[in-house]
Amino acid sequence: MNIPQDGRQYAPATQRNREHILEVLLRVLPEQGNILEIASGTGEHAVFFATHLRNSQWLPSDPNPLCRQSIEAWRANFPYNNLYPPINIDAREKIWKIEPNIPIHSIVNINMIHIAPWTAFLGLLAGANSILPAGGILYLYGPYKQGENTAYSNLAFDQSLRRQNPDWGVRELDLVVEEAKIAGFQLREIVPMPANNLSLLFQL
Numbered sequence: 254m255n256i257p258q259d260g261r262q263y264a265p266a267t268q269r270n271r272e273h274i275l276e277v278l279l280r281v282l283p284e285q286g287n288i289l290e291i292a293s294g295t296g297e298h299a300v301f302f303a304t305h306l307r308n309s310q311w312l313p314s315d316p317n318p319l320c321r322q323s324i325e326a327w328r329a330n331f332p333y334n335n336l337y338p339p340i341n342i343d344a345r346e347k348i349w350k351i352e353p354n355i356p357i358h359s360i361v362n363i364n365m366i367h368i369a370p371w372t373a374f375l376g377l378l379a380g381a382n383s384i385l386p387a388g389g390i391l392y393l394y395g396p397y398k399q400g401e402n403t404a405y406s407n408l409a410f411d412q413s414l415r416r417q418n419p420d421w422g423v424r425e426l427d428l429v430v431e432e433a434k435i436a437g438f439q440l441r442e443i444v445p446m447p448a449n450n451l452s453l454l455f456q457l
Contacts, residue, residue, distance in 0.1 A: 263295060271302075325338065393452070396448075398423050
C-alpha cells in the first residue's frame with residue numbers, strides 16, 4: 254500500500270476489482286439501508302461504493318488504526334453524506350459495538366478471510382448473525398479453493414500466504430458454505446469474478 258502525505262492509502266487490487274464488485278452489489282443489495290463493511294482496509298472500496306449506492310448509508314470498519322486513519326482521509330475528500338466515519342470492529346470478537354447505533358441491513362466483506370485466521374471468519378458469521386435482520390444479506394468476495402476445479406493461481410496464492418502466516422490461506426469453498434449454514438445463513442448465489450475470485454451471496 255502506498256501512503257501519500259494526506260494519509261490516504263492505496264491498494265492496487267481495489268482499482269482492479271471495484272467495478273466488478275459494484276456490478277454485483279447493485280444487483281443483490283437492497284435499494285436502500287445501512288451497509289456495514291467489515292475489514293475496510295484503505296477505505297477505497299468504501300468511498301467508491303458509497304458514491305454509487307447513494308440511497309444507502311455505508312459504514313466502514315477496521316481493527317487497524319492506520320487503516321481507519323486512511324478511511325478518514327478518504328472521507329475528507331468525499332463530497333456526499335452517506336459515508337459514516339470508520340469504526341473499530343475486530344471480526345474475531347463475539348460482540349461488535351456499532352456506533353452510531355443504527356440498524357444494519359447488509360454486511361460486505363472483501364478479501365479478508367484468506368489473510369486472517371479462521372477464527373476471524375467464524376467471528377464474522379457470528380457477528381453478522383447477531384446484528385442482521387431476518388433476510389439480511391452477507392456478501393463475501395475473494396479467492397476460494399474448489400476441490401479439483403481450484404485454479405492453479407489460487408493454489409499458488411494459498412502456498413504463498415501460508416508461508417507468510419500458517420493461520421492464513423485460501424479457504425475451501427465447501428467449508429465456507431457449510432460454516433455459514435451452521436451459523437444460520439443460506440447460500441443464495443455464487444458469482445464467478447475476474448482473476449479466479451468469487452462473490453458469495455448469503456442470506457440470513
